[in-house]
Amino acid sequence: xxxxxxxxxxxxxxxxxxxxxxxxxxxxxxxxxxxxxxxxxxxxxxxxxxxxxxxxxxxxxxxxxxxxxxxxxxxxxxxxxxxxxxxxxxxxxxxxxxxxxxxxxxxxxxxxxxxxxxxxxxxxxxxxxxxxxxxxxxxxxxxxxxxxxxxxxxxxxxxxxxxxxxxxxxxxxxxxxxxxxxxxxxxxxxxxxxxxxxxxxxxxxxxxxxxxxxxxxxxxxxxxxxxxxxxxxxxxxxxxxxxxxxxxxxxxxxxxxxxxxxxxxxxxxxxxxxxxxxxxxxxxxxxxxxxxxxxxxxxxxxxxxxxxxxxxxxxxxxxxxxxxxxxxxxxxxxxxxxxxxxxxxxxxxxxxxxxxxxxxxxxxxxxxxxxxxxxxxxxxxxxxxxxxxxxxxxxxxxxxxxxxxxxxxxxxxxxxxxxxxxxxxxxxxxxxxxxxxxxxxxxxxxxxxxxxxxxxxxxxxxxxxxxxxxxxxxxxxxxxxxxxxxxxxxxxxxxxxxxxxxxxxxxxxxxxxxxxxxxxxxxxxxxxxxxxxxxxxxxxxxxxxxxxxxxxxxxxxxxxxxxxxxxxxxxxxxxxxxxxxxxxxxxxxxxxxxxxxxxxxxxxxxxxxxxxxxxxxxxxxxxxxxxxxxxxxxxxxxxxxxxxxxxxxxxxxxxxxxxxxxxxxxxxxxxxxxxxxxxxxxxxxxxxxxxxxxxxxxxxxxxxxxxxxxxxxxxxxxxxxxxxxxxxxxxxxxxxxxxx
Numbered sequence: 128x129x130x131x132x133x134x135x136x137x138x139x140x141x142x143x144x145x146x147x148x149x150x151x152x153x154x155x156x157x158x159x160x161x162x163x164x165x166x167x168x169x170x171x172x173x174x175x176x177x178x179x180x181x182x183x184x185x186x187x188x189x190x191x192x193x194x195x196x197x198x199x200x201x202x203x204x205x206x207x208x209x210x211x212x213x214x215x216x217x218x219x220x221x222x223x224x225x226x227x228x229x230x231x232x233x234x235x236x237x238x239x240x241x242x243x244x245x246x247x248x249x250x251x252x253x254x255x256x257x258x259x260x261x262x263x264x265x266x267x268x269x270x271x272x273x274x275x276x277x278x279x280x281x282x283x284x285x286x287x288x289x290x291x292x293x294x295x296x297x298x299x300x301x302x303x304x305x306x307x308x309x310x311x312x313x314x315x316x317x318x319x320x321x322x323x324x325x326x327x328x329x330x331x332x333x334x335x336x337x338x339x340x341x342x343x344x345x346x347x348x349x350x351x352x353x354x355x356x357x358x359x360x361x362x363x364x365x366x367x368x369x370x371x372x373x374x375x376x377x378x379x380x381x382x383x384x385x386x387x388x389x390x391x392x393x394x395x396x397x398x399x400x401x402x403x404x405x406x407x408x409x410x411x412x413x414x415x416x417x418x419x420x421x422x423x424x425x426x427x428x429x430x431x432x433x434x435x436x437x438x439x440x441x442x443x444x445x446x447x448x449x450x451x452x453x454x455x456x457x458x459x460x461x462x463x464x465x466x467x468x469x470x471x472x473x474x475x476x477x478x479x480x481x482x483x484x485x486x487x488x489x490x491x492x493x494x495x496x497x498x499x500x501x502x503x504x505x506x507x508x509x510x511x512x513x514x515x516x517x518x519x520x521x522x523x524x525x526x527x528x529x530x531x532x533x534x535x536x537x538x539x540x541x542x543x544x545x546x547x548x549x550x551x552x553x554x555x556x557x558x559x560x561x562x563x564x565x566x567x568x569x570x571x572x573x574x575x576x577x578x579x580x581x582x583x584x585x586x587x588x589x590x591x592x593x594x595x596x597x598x599x600x601x602x603x604x605x606x607x608x609x610x611x612x613x614x615x616x617x618x619x620x621x622x623x624x625x626x627x628x629x630x631x632x633x634x635x636x637x638x639x640x641x642x643x644x645x646x647x648x649x650x651x652x653x654x655x656x657x658x659x660x661x662x663x664x665x666x667x668x669x670x671x672x673x674x675x676x677x678x679x680x681x682x683x684x685x686x687x688x689x690x691x692x693x694x695x696x697x698x699x700x701x702x703x704x705x706x707x708x709x710x711x712x713x714x715x716x717x718x719x720x721x722x723x724x725x726x727x728x729x730x731x732x733x734x735x736x737x738x739x740x741x742x743x744x745x746x747x748x749x750x751x752x753x754x755x756x757x758x759x760x761x762x763x764x765x766x767x768x769x770x771x772x773x774x775x776x777x778x779x780x781x782x783x784x785x786x787x788x789x790x791x792x793x794x795x796x797x798x799x800x801x802x803x804x805x806x807x808x809x810x811x812x813x814x815x816x817x818x819x820x821x822x823x824x825x826x827x828x829x830x831x832x833x834x835x836x837x838x839x840x841x842x843x844x845x846x847x848x849x850x851x852x853x854x855x856x857x858x859x860x861x862x863x864x865x866x867x
Contacts, residue, residue: 162174162257162259162322163185163186163187163188163189164185164322165185165191167426170384171381171384171385171386171426172321172322172384172385172386173185173385173386173387173426173427174322174324174387175194175325175326175387175388175427176191176386176388176426176427176428177388177427177428177429177430177476177477178191178428179475179477180473180474180475180476180477180478180524180526181193181477181526182194182195182196182388182430182477182479182526182527187257194233194526194527195521195526195527195528195862196233196234196325196479196526196527196528196529197231197232197233197234197527197528197859197862197863198232198233198234198235198236198263198481198527198528198529198530199227199230199232199234199235199236199529199530199532199533199569200235200236200237200238200481200482200529200530200531200532200533201223201227201235201236201237201532201533201534202238202532202533202534202536203215203237203238203239203241203312204536204538204555205219205534205572205844206535206537206555206558206572206574206616206842206844207537207555207556207841207842207844208538208555209538209555210239210538211309211310211311213241213242213312215241215242215244215245216244217244217247217248217251220244220245220248220249220252221248221251221252223533223534223570224248224249224252224260225252226570226848227260227533228260229856230569230852230855230856230859231855231856231859231860231863232260232530232859233258233260233261234260234261234262234263234325234527234529235260235261235262235263235533236262236263236265236328236481236529237262237263237264237265238265238267238331239265239266239267239295239312240264240266240267240291240294240295240298240312241312242312242313242314243298243314243315243316243317243318246298246299246301246316246318246320247317247318249262249318249320249323250318250319250320250323253320253323259323260323261323261324261325262320262323262324262325263324263325263326263327263328263481263529264295264299264324264326264327264328265328265329265392266288266291266292266295266327266328266329266330266376267291267330267331268288268291268329268330268331269284269287269288269291270331272284272287273333273334273337274334274337276337277334277336277337277340277341278337278340278341278344279337279338279341279364279365279368280341280344280345280348280364280368285368285371285372288372289372289375292329292372292375292376292379293379295327295376296376296379296380296382296383297316297379298312298316299319299320299321299324300319300320300321300383300385301316301317301318301319301320302316302319302383303315303316304316321383321385324385324387325387325388326387326388326389326390326430327376327380327387327388327389327390328390328391328392328432328481329369329372329373329376329389329390329391329392330369330372330391330392331392332392332393332394332396332397332434333365333392333393333394333396333397333415335396335397335409335410335412335413336409336412338363338365338397338412338413338415339412339413341364341365341368342363342364342365342413344364345364346364348364348367349367350362350367351367351368351370351371351374352423353370353371353374353377353423354374354377354378354423354424355373355374355377355378355381355422355423355424355425356370356371356373356374356377356389356420356421356422356423356425356429357370357374357420357421357423358370358419358420358421359418359419359420359421361416361418361419362416362419362420363415363416363419365415366415366416366419366420369391369415369420370420372391373389373391373420373429376389377389377425377427385427386425386426386427387427388427388428388429388430389422389425389427389428389429389430390417390429390430390431390432390479390481391415391417391420391432392432392434392481393415393417393431393432393433393434394433394434394435394482395410395433395434395435395436395439395440395465396409396410396411396412396440397413397414397415398414398433398469399414399416399418399469399472400465400468400469400472402440402442402446402448403446403448404442404445404446404447404448404449405440405441405442405445405446405725406441406442406445406719406724406725406726406727406728407440407441407719407724407725407728408724408725410440410441410442411440411442417429417430417431417473417476417478418431418472418473418476428477429476430476430477430478430479430526431473431476431477431478431479432478432479432480432481433469433478433479433480433481434480434481434482434483434531435462435465435466435469435480435482435483436482436483436484436485436495436501437461437462437483437485437495437496437497437499437512437516438485438493438494438495438499438500438501439493439495439501441493441716441728443461443462443465443495443496444461444494444495444496446461449461449464449465449468450464451464452464452467454497454515456497458496458497459496459497460496460497460519461496461497462495462496462499462516462519463519463522463523466480466519466520466523466525467523470523470524470525477526478525478526479525479526479527479528479529480520480525480527480528480529481527481529482529482531482532483513483516483517483520483528483529483530483531484509484512484513484516484530484531484532484567485499485500485501485502485504485509485512485513485516485567486501486502486504486509486563486564486565486566486567487504487505487506487508487509487566487571487752487753487849487851488502488503488504488560488561488562488563488565488566489502489503489560489561489735489753489768490502490503490541490543490544490559490560490561490562490563490713490735491503491563491713491715491733491735492541492542492543492544492563492713492715493715493716494715494716494731498512499512499515499516501563502563502566503563503733505751505752505753505850506571506752506849506850506851507751507752507850507851507854509569509849509850509851510569510849510850510851510852510853510854510855511854513530513569513851513854513855513858514854514855514857514858516528517530517855517858517859517862518858518862521862530569530855531567532567532568532569533568533569533570534568534570534572534846535558535565535566535567535568535570535571535572536564536565536567536568536572537554537555537556537557537558537565537572537842538554538555538565539554539562539564539565540554540562540564541562541563541564541565543713543714543715544559544561544562544713544770546685546689546792546793546794547685547770547775547783547794548562548770548775548776549775549776549781549783549794549795549796550775550776550779550781550796553776553778553779556616556776556778556839556840556842557574557616557617557769557776557777557778557842558572558573558574558616558617559617559768559769559770560617560768561713561735561768561770561771568849569848569849569851569852569855570846570847570848570849570852571752571846571847571848571849572844572845572846573617573844573845573846573847574615574616574617574618574842574843574844575615575616575842575843575844575845576592576613576614576615576618576620577615577617577618577743577845578845578847579591579592580592580613580620580764580766581742581743581744581747582741582742582743582754582755582756582757582764582765582766583742583743583744583747583757583759583764584742584757584758584759584760584762584763584764585759585762585764586611586622586624586762586764589611589613589622592613596613597611597612597613598611598612598613598834599611599612600612600804600806600831600834601831601832602804602805602806602819602830602831603819603821604806604807604808604817604818604819605626605808605817605821606625606626606627606634606808606817607623607624607625607626607806607808607817608624608625608626608761609623609624610622610623610624610804610806611623612804612834614777614834614836615843616777616778616839616842616843616844617766617768617769618766618767618768618769619766619767619769619772619802619834620764620765620766621638621763621764621765621766621767621804622762622763622764623636623762623763623764623765623806624761624762624763625761625762625763625808626761627761628760628761629758629760629761629762629763631669631670631671631672631758632671632811633810633811633812634670634808634809634810634811635668635669635670635674635808635809635811636668636669636670636763636806636807636808636809637649637652637653637666637667637668637669637806637807637808637809638666638667638669638804638805638806639658639663639665639666639667639804639805639806640663640664640665640666640667640772640802640803640804640805641661641662641663641664641802641803641805641828642664642772642773642774642782642799642801642802642803643664643773643782643784643785643797643799644661644785645662645664645682645683645784645785646661646662646663646664646680646682646683647662647663647680647681647682647683647707647708648662648663648707649663649666649707649708650707651706651707651708652666652668652708652809653807653816653818654814654816655824656816656818656820656824656825656826657824657825657826658805658825658826658827658828659825659826659827659828660827660828660829660830661803661828661829662680662828663680663708663805664679664680664683664772664773664782665677665678665679665680665683665708665711665771665772665773666678666679666680666708667738667765667767668738669738669756669758669763669765672740675737675738675740675756676710676711676734676736676737676738677711677736677738677767677771677772678708678709678710678711678736679708679709679710679711679736679771679773680707680708680709681701681705681706681707681708681709682785683773683785684709685783685794686698686711686712686713686714686732687701687709688788688794689714689788689792689794690714690717690730690732693787693788694788694792695717695718695792697717697718697730698730710734710736711734711735711736711771712732712733712734712735712736713732713733713735714730714731714732715731715732715733716728716729716730716731717730718730735771736771738755738756738765739751739753739754739755739756740754740755740756740757740758741753741754741757742754742757743766745847745850750850752849752850755767755768772802775794775796776796778838778839778840779798779838780798780799780801780835780836780838781796781797781798781799782796782797782798782799783795783796784796784797799835800833800835801833801834801835801836802833802834802835803828803829803831803832803833803834804831804834805818805819805826805828805831806818806819807819819831
């Protein structure tokens with residue numbers, strides 16, 4: 128026996144002892160390959176593929192098995208930063224990967240190429256795992272250029288897109304050196320994570336006018352016939368453009384010996400269905416049809432992907448053709464009905480919902496049937512709705528559901544608060560809870576004091592704050608012992624101690640706020656009294672649950688100024704009978720009539736100034752994430768969102784002023800000296816008022832010291848699982864059982 132033979136024999140004996148002896152299973156596990164992949168006859172590696180209408184995974188046992196994708200979308204940023212800054216570090220990713228796996232998700236979707244640390248962290252996290260956390264790599268399109276030029280074939284667009292494709296593929300396979308460019312990921316990519324890739328997800332939501340204009344301008348564009356993807360005979364010019372880009376992804380990936388399923392981003396606006404109940408032409412203008420693109424000599428396969436939310440476009444609540452399926456409450460589940468109709472169009476192609484969900488925000492921007500609105504939900508409601516949507520997707524036979532999204536994103540914007548967030552380039556520095564887009568996450572990104580001051584009517588936790596972070600109100604009002612003030616990136620906090628226990632059936636507390644010259648006198652709630660030296664911008668009422676709110680001075684009312692005669696004239700002019708303070712509202716739907724729409728589309732708005740009473744302590748039985756006040760005994764605790772107080776940006780002390788809208792119908796801001804608070808108590812039995820003016824009929828607001836703070840450029844925040852995380856964990860576990 129040669130030396131080499133003796134060595135092999137000895138190793139074989141050792142392995143046998145380890146496997147069948149005391150340490151056997153551990154050694155066997157160590158010797159097994161962590162990832163069992165399929166190798167085709169031509170040497171190409173596959174872990175996932177599509178076949179018919181199924182999405183398949185090659186199992187550890189060497190079998191192709193159907194897979195239902197349970198995923199979350201993962202952003203590239205955190206509070207205080209914008210996506211192009213890529214602030215996430217290895218510890219962030221590793222922590223989140225574990226939490227996402229604990230959730231029961233099997234896939235992460237990212238929208239664009241992250242920094243090298245994402246890929247190296249994923250490789251480290253998955254090392255040695257038989258069941259790793261997979262990811263779906265998005266490839267960002269030149270979205271702004273496409274929308275601006277309305278032409279997919281315009282000079283430079285395709286070249287830029289193909290460069291991004293090459294960057295994405297080389298980054299995934301650890302084979303890229305990307306030079307620094309502001310706002311884009313860059314660096315040395317050395318971690319090869321191709322074995323953990325689920326699929327390629329090309330592009331962004333397509334602007335319908337761009338698609339329509341491209342199709343019209345290039346109506347004689349030839350059919351694209353590629354090496355791996357081609358347009359069919361029915362393909363439109365835009366679909367042929369997409370086929371070429373998908374083919375480019377395939378060609379780039381094949382250089383590395385792998386093939387994965389491919390798809391492109393699509394959404395309801397450019398789906399393949401007709402929506403007779405949709406009032407807006409552009410929401411049913413043109414289709415982008417995944418069936419008009421076909422894989423050619425591509426073993427990884429191809430599937431359709433859609434972003435589908437239950438509240439947008441409006442036809443989810445206006446199209447009677449979707450009123451076919453009722454839920455347990457007897458209401459029409461138009462989301463499920465839509466999914467069924469869409470799925471029926473793809474009998475031979477897997478289809479996946481890669482964005483869906485609702486936010487846990489105070490603000491709301493679209494109504495959805497059955498209360499599935501874009502906003503206005505606490506965390507429990509968010510989770511219950513997301514559970515319902517997930518089960519609908521699963522029950523209707525889709526290949527996967529990728530929830531939007533993992534973490535809250537402070538930098539995001541929403542159409543109905545955009546006019547009020549000024550300056551626009553500082554949105555990431557504060558959390559505007561009226562902007563629902565910021566709060567889709569199931570991982571809360573809470574402002575600095577949200578985990579320090581629980582709104583529960585007990586002021587004991589205030590004593591734990593550093594003394595320099597609290598300011599005492601310097602006025603004097605009979606019946607009020609003290610008012611403590613502090614703030615964070617989301618709220619102004621007030622801790623109020625009265626002389627006697629608070630009883631909303633007997634006493635009402637009002638607090639007027641003054642932030643700049645102008646405003647109104649609180650004529651109705653402070654009769655016979657006059658404030659001089661200034662007026663009030665907002666009026667906070669603390670009383671019964673139905674009447675507790677933040678109201679806005681009628682001369683300051685942003686909703687009226689923007690949509691009334693001064694702005695777009697969708698609201699009637701205020702009259703002399705209009706109260707001096709009116710409900711704080713956000714527009715939900717704008718007034719539009721034919722020929723701009725198919726039929727009349729009414730103006731609608733929502734009161735968002737109501738103050739919800741409860742507790743913000745997540746461990747409490749009556750926890751409600753939308754809580755804004757509570758009382759117990761003599762103590763009252765309140766937190767007011769910055770925008771309800773008129774702030775366009777609290778981080779730079781910018782408040783919206785009273786000047787007329789600009790020619791472009793835009794608000795303007797000024798720097799405030801701070802917030803002056805004017806509190807008074809009203810005895811409901813006789814109407815007597817106790818206020819800072821004492822027995823006088825007038826009081827000078829300027830006698831009150833303004834609460835102010837230093838501008839900030841960095842933020843404090845904390846992470847916390849929302850209640851929706853726990854609920855989605857339950858659902859993912861149930862789907863795992865059902866799938867088996």
